[in-house]
Amino acid sequence: MTQPIDDFLPQPLCRLDELADPGSKGLMHQGQALFAVRQGDQVTVFENRCPHRGIPLEWVQDQFLDSSERLIQCATHGALFLPENGECVAGPCAGAYLTARPCHISNGQLWLD
Ligand code: FES
Structure with a gap:
């Protein structure tokens, strides 16, 4: 059995208009x-x-931001991270980083690099 060709083509992560701003x-x-x-x-x-x-x-689907919508927040112990680079700026892992995945926008869609 052959695999559909779509399985080998790069797929976008999502459309840009699926992301609220901020969101x-x-x-x-x-x-x-x-x-x-x-x-x-x-x-x-x-x-x-x-x-x-x-x-x-x-804890809630698609909710990664704090109430200010300016910082990423971990729901478990409240660590706060900068959206631009993933640095933890407050909480039990201060100074650690989320693992960033380089990405870009093309044709209104979000792609990993
Ligand atoms: S598991 Fe994320 S702050 Fe503890």
């Missing part, structure tokens, strides 16, 4: 849990894994 969205890519954060023109993608305990950050 965040959980994503699956090749079996790996990721999430995207949008703030204006800036979109960043990280692995959905808190450096404190190695667990997913969100």
Whole structure:
């Protein structure tokens, strides 16, 4: 049996208009849990894994931001991370980083580099 050709073509993570501004969205890519954060023109993608305990950050689907919507927040112990580079700036893993996945926008879609 042959595999459909679509299985070999790069697939976008999501459409840009699926990301609220500001907003965040959980994503699956090749079996790996990721999430995207949008703030204006800036979109960043990280692995959905808190450096404190190695667990997913969100308790509520697609909610990765704090109440100010300016910082990424881990729901378990409240660590706060900068959306631009994933640095933890407060909480039990201060100074650690989320794992960033380089990405770009093309044709209104979000792609991993
Ligand atoms: S598991 Fe994320 S702050 Fe503890």
